[in-house]
Amino acid sequence: xxxxxxxxxxxxxxxxxxxxxxxxxxxxxxxxxxxxxxxxxxxxxxxxxxxxxxxxxxxxxxxxxxxxxxxxxxxxxxxxxxxxxxxxxxxxxxxxxxxxxxxxxxxxxxxxxxxxxxxxxxxxxxxxxxxxxxxxxxxxxxxxxxxxxxxxxxxxxxxxxxxxxxxxxxxxxxxxxxxxxxxxxxxxxxxxxxxxxxxxxxxxxxxxxxxxxxxxxxxxxxxxx
Numbered sequence: 001x002x003x004x005x006x007x008x009x010x011x012x013x014x015x016x017x018x019x020x021x022x023x024x025x026x027x028x029x030x031x032x033x034x035x036x037x038x039x040x041x042x043x044x045x046x047x048x049x050x051x052x053x054x055x056x057x058x059x060x061x062x063x064x065x066x067x068x069x070x071x072x073x074x075x076x077x078x079x080x081x082x083x084x085x086x087x088x089x090x091x092x093x094x095x096x097x098x099x100x101x102x103x104x105x106x107x108x109x110x111x112x113x114x115x116x117x118x119x120x121x122x123x124x125x126x127x128x129x130x131x132x133x134x135x136x137x138x139x140x141x142x143x144x145x146x147x148x149x150x151x152x153x154x155x156x157x158x159x160x161x162x163x164x165x166x167x168x169x170x171x172x173x174x175x176x177x178x179x180x181x182x183x184x185x186x187x188x189x190x191x192x193x194x195x196x197x198x199x200x201x202x203x204x205x206x207x208x209x210x211x212x213x214x215x216x217x218x219x220x221x222x223x224x225x
Contacts (some may be wrong), residue, residue: 013194043185060219061120062166066100066112068117069121077161085112091209097122107131107151108158128155141222156180159213165216166199182213 048204063215064072073082085100088111101111107130131148133139145204159179170178178201186192188204194201195218202214 008155018221032217045193059122060217061118061122062124062217064112065119065120066121069112069124070102073165076165080161082110082157085110105128105154105160108155109159123160123214123216125212126155126158127210128152129210130208155211155213156183159183162213162215163201169195179213183211186211 019137021070047157059080062069068204070082070085075081083102085102087100088101090099096116098114098116099111101109103109105199111125111127112139113125115122116118128151131144131151133144156176156179160169160172160175160184160186163178164172164175182192182194182201182203186205188207189203189205192203192205198218198220199212200216202216204212204214
Protein backbone atom coordinates (compact mmCIF):
# COMPACT_ATOMS: atom_id res chain seq x y z
CA UNK A 1 0.00 0.00 0.00
CA UNK A 2 1.48 3.37 -1.01
CA UNK A 3 1.44 6.54 1.12
CA UNK A 4 -1.62 7.96 -0.64
CA UNK A 5 -3.65 4.78 -0.13
CA UNK A 6 -2.52 4.57 3.50
CA UNK A 7 -3.50 8.19 4.15
CA UNK A 8 -6.88 7.62 2.49
CA UNK A 9 -7.47 4.52 4.63
CA UNK A 10 -6.66 6.41 7.83
CA UNK A 11 -8.91 9.28 6.77
CA UNK A 12 -11.88 7.02 6.03
CA UNK A 13 -11.50 5.24 9.37
CA UNK A 14 -11.40 8.61 11.12
CA UNK A 15 -14.49 9.79 9.24
CA UNK A 16 -16.47 6.69 10.18
CA UNK A 17 -15.32 6.94 13.81
CA UNK A 18 -16.22 10.60 14.18
CA UNK A 19 -19.63 10.33 12.53
CA UNK A 20 -20.58 7.32 14.64
CA UNK A 21 -19.11 8.86 17.80
CA UNK A 22 -20.94 12.12 17.22
CA UNK A 23 -24.17 10.26 16.45
CA UNK A 24 -23.92 8.66 19.87
CA UNK A 25 -22.86 11.73 21.79
CA UNK A 26 -25.05 14.43 20.27
CA UNK A 27 -28.31 13.16 21.66
CA UNK A 28 -27.18 13.03 25.26
CA UNK A 29 -28.42 16.54 25.86
CA UNK A 30 -32.08 17.20 26.62
CA UNK A 31 -34.27 18.41 23.77
CA UNK A 32 -35.44 21.52 25.62
CA UNK A 33 -34.06 23.67 22.84
CA UNK A 34 -36.61 22.16 20.49
CA UNK A 35 -39.54 22.77 22.82
CA UNK A 36 -38.74 26.06 24.51
CA UNK A 37 -37.76 29.53 23.46
CA UNK A 38 -34.18 29.22 22.12
CA UNK A 39 -33.26 32.80 22.90
CA UNK A 40 -31.11 33.66 24.81
CA UNK A 41 -28.52 31.03 23.80
CA UNK A 42 -28.43 27.86 25.89
CA UNK A 43 -25.48 25.60 26.55
CA UNK A 44 -24.90 22.15 27.98
CA UNK A 45 -22.22 19.49 28.24
CA UNK A 46 -22.52 15.80 29.01
CA UNK A 47 -20.72 12.47 29.07
CA UNK A 48 -23.75 10.25 28.55
CA UNK A 49 -24.26 8.71 25.08
CA UNK A 50 -27.66 8.59 23.39
CA UNK A 51 -29.14 8.85 19.91
CA UNK A 52 -28.22 12.02 18.05
CA UNK A 53 -31.01 14.58 17.52
CA UNK A 54 -30.51 14.55 13.76
CA UNK A 55 -31.25 10.79 13.70
CA UNK A 56 -34.78 11.30 15.04
CA UNK A 57 -37.59 10.83 12.54
CA UNK A 58 -38.90 14.36 13.11
CA UNK A 59 -35.47 16.00 12.97
CA UNK A 60 -35.46 18.99 10.59
CA UNK A 61 -33.12 19.54 7.66
CA UNK A 62 -31.51 22.62 6.20
CA UNK A 63 -33.13 23.69 2.93
CA UNK A 64 -29.86 22.92 1.15
CA UNK A 65 -28.54 19.92 -0.72
CA UNK A 66 -24.84 19.20 -0.33
CA UNK A 67 -24.20 20.45 -3.88
CA UNK A 68 -25.97 23.73 -3.11
CA UNK A 69 -24.07 24.12 0.16
CA UNK A 70 -20.72 23.53 -1.49
CA UNK A 71 -21.49 25.95 -4.34
CA UNK A 72 -22.62 28.63 -1.90
CA UNK A 73 -19.60 28.06 0.34
CA UNK A 74 -17.11 28.20 -2.53
CA UNK A 75 -18.67 31.37 -3.94
CA UNK A 76 -18.59 33.09 -0.55
CA UNK A 77 -15.16 31.77 0.46
CA UNK A 78 -12.96 31.52 -2.65
CA UNK A 79 -9.78 31.23 -0.55
CA UNK A 80 -11.05 28.20 1.38
CA UNK A 81 -11.10 25.13 -0.88
CA UNK A 82 -13.87 22.57 -0.30
CA UNK A 83 -13.75 19.54 -2.56
CA UNK A 84 -16.60 17.33 -3.66
CA UNK A 85 -18.29 15.31 -0.92
CA UNK A 86 -18.01 11.57 -1.54
CA UNK A 87 -20.49 9.07 -0.16
CA UNK A 88 -19.28 6.88 2.70
CA UNK A 89 -20.39 3.27 2.32
CA UNK A 90 -21.78 1.81 5.54
CA UNK A 91 -23.74 -1.26 6.61
CA UNK A 92 -26.72 0.92 7.60
CA UNK A 93 -28.83 -0.15 4.61
CA UNK A 94 -32.14 0.79 6.23
CA UNK A 95 -30.89 4.12 7.57
CA UNK A 96 -32.85 7.18 6.36
CA UNK A 97 -29.53 9.03 6.10
CA UNK A 98 -26.60 9.09 3.73
CA UNK A 99 -23.14 10.11 4.90
CA UNK A 100 -20.54 11.85 2.78
CA UNK A 101 -17.16 13.46 3.38
CA UNK A 102 -14.75 15.90 1.79
CA UNK A 103 -11.04 15.96 2.60
CA UNK A 104 -9.77 19.51 3.09
CA UNK A 105 -6.17 18.69 4.03
CA UNK A 106 -4.22 16.07 5.98
CA UNK A 107 -5.64 17.19 9.34
CA UNK A 108 -9.09 18.49 8.44
CA UNK A 109 -12.16 17.15 6.65
CA UNK A 110 -15.86 17.90 6.46
CA UNK A 111 -18.66 15.36 6.64
CA UNK A 112 -22.44 15.54 6.30
CA UNK A 113 -25.53 13.56 7.23
CA UNK A 114 -28.04 13.82 4.40
CA UNK A 115 -31.73 12.95 4.30
CA UNK A 116 -31.85 10.03 1.88
CA UNK A 117 -35.21 10.95 0.33
CA UNK A 118 -34.95 14.74 0.14
CA UNK A 119 -31.14 14.91 -0.22
CA UNK A 120 -31.07 17.85 2.19
CA UNK A 121 -28.52 18.33 4.98
CA UNK A 122 -29.42 17.31 8.53
CA UNK A 123 -25.97 17.81 10.05
CA UNK A 124 -22.79 19.32 8.65
CA UNK A 125 -19.51 18.72 10.42
CA UNK A 126 -15.82 19.56 10.49
CA UNK A 127 -13.35 17.16 12.08
CA UNK A 128 -9.81 18.09 13.03
CA UNK A 129 -7.23 15.31 13.36
CA UNK A 130 -4.27 16.13 15.64
CA UNK A 131 -0.80 15.95 14.15
CA UNK A 132 0.76 12.51 14.62
CA UNK A 133 4.55 12.42 15.22
CA UNK A 134 6.63 10.21 12.94
CA UNK A 135 7.62 6.77 14.20
CA UNK A 136 11.17 7.87 14.94
CA UNK A 137 9.86 11.04 16.65
CA UNK A 138 12.57 13.26 15.21
CA UNK A 139 10.37 16.38 15.26
CA UNK A 140 11.22 19.05 17.77
CA UNK A 141 8.40 19.83 20.24
CA UNK A 142 8.54 23.53 19.39
CA UNK A 143 8.19 22.75 15.67
CA UNK A 144 5.26 20.44 16.35
CA UNK A 145 3.62 23.17 18.42
CA UNK A 146 3.98 25.69 15.57
CA UNK A 147 2.46 23.30 13.04
CA UNK A 148 -0.37 22.43 15.44
CA UNK A 149 -1.11 26.12 15.95
CA UNK A 150 -1.22 26.72 12.19
CA UNK A 151 -3.50 23.71 11.66
CA UNK A 152 -5.86 24.90 14.41
CA UNK A 153 -5.99 28.31 12.71
CA UNK A 154 -7.19 26.62 9.51
CA UNK A 155 -9.87 24.78 11.50
CA UNK A 156 -11.07 28.06 13.00
CA UNK A 157 -11.18 29.70 9.57
CA UNK A 158 -13.42 26.93 8.22
CA UNK A 159 -15.60 26.93 11.35
CA UNK A 160 -16.06 30.68 10.99
CA UNK A 161 -16.97 30.34 7.32
CA UNK A 162 -19.48 27.55 8.06
CA UNK A 163 -21.10 29.62 10.82
CA UNK A 164 -21.27 32.70 8.61
CA UNK A 165 -23.00 30.71 5.88
CA UNK A 166 -25.85 29.85 8.25
CA UNK A 167 -25.73 33.15 10.16
CA UNK A 168 -25.09 35.68 7.37
CA UNK A 169 -26.03 38.64 9.57
CA UNK A 170 -22.94 38.06 11.73
CA UNK A 171 -19.71 39.76 10.75
CA UNK A 172 -16.63 37.69 9.90
CA UNK A 173 -15.03 38.92 13.12
CA UNK A 174 -17.97 37.74 15.25
CA UNK A 175 -18.02 34.36 13.52
CA UNK A 176 -14.30 33.99 14.20
CA UNK A 177 -14.82 34.90 17.85
CA UNK A 178 -17.72 32.44 18.17
CA UNK A 179 -15.58 29.64 16.72
CA UNK A 180 -12.85 30.22 19.30
CA UNK A 181 -15.41 30.39 22.13
CA UNK A 182 -17.03 27.12 21.03
CA UNK A 183 -13.67 25.34 20.97
CA UNK A 184 -12.81 26.71 24.41
CA UNK A 185 -16.14 25.68 25.93
CA UNK A 186 -15.99 22.22 24.39
CA UNK A 187 -12.33 21.58 25.17
CA UNK A 188 -11.84 18.23 26.89
CA UNK A 189 -15.55 17.33 26.83
CA UNK A 190 -17.04 14.55 24.67
CA UNK A 191 -20.11 16.66 24.01
CA UNK A 192 -20.90 20.36 24.24
CA UNK A 193 -23.85 22.05 22.56
CA UNK A 194 -24.94 25.64 22.19
CA UNK A 195 -28.30 26.55 20.69
CA UNK A 196 -29.00 29.93 19.15
CA UNK A 197 -32.24 30.67 17.34
CA UNK A 198 -32.84 27.86 14.85
CA UNK A 199 -29.28 26.50 15.02
CA UNK A 200 -27.47 24.00 17.22
CA UNK A 201 -23.66 24.22 17.45
CA UNK A 202 -21.83 21.16 18.75
CA UNK A 203 -18.27 20.43 19.81
CA UNK A 204 -17.27 16.80 20.46
CA UNK A 205 -13.70 16.48 21.73
CA UNK A 206 -12.31 12.99 21.06
CA UNK A 207 -8.94 14.06 22.49
CA UNK A 208 -6.18 12.21 20.60
CA UNK A 209 -8.70 11.11 17.95
CA UNK A 210 -9.63 14.68 17.09
CA UNK A 211 -12.29 17.34 17.53
CA UNK A 212 -15.60 17.46 15.66
CA UNK A 213 -17.65 20.61 15.16
CA UNK A 214 -21.23 20.37 13.89
CA UNK A 215 -24.04 22.70 12.85
CA UNK A 216 -27.63 21.45 12.79
CA UNK A 217 -31.09 23.00 12.42
CA UNK A 218 -33.51 23.05 15.35
CA UNK A 219 -37.21 22.37 15.06
CA UNK A 220 -39.07 25.14 16.87
CA UNK A 221 -42.41 24.67 18.56
CA UNK A 222 -45.42 26.83 17.64
CA UNK A 223 -44.82 29.02 20.69
CA UNK A 224 -41.37 29.92 19.35
CA UNK A 225 -42.61 31.15 15.99
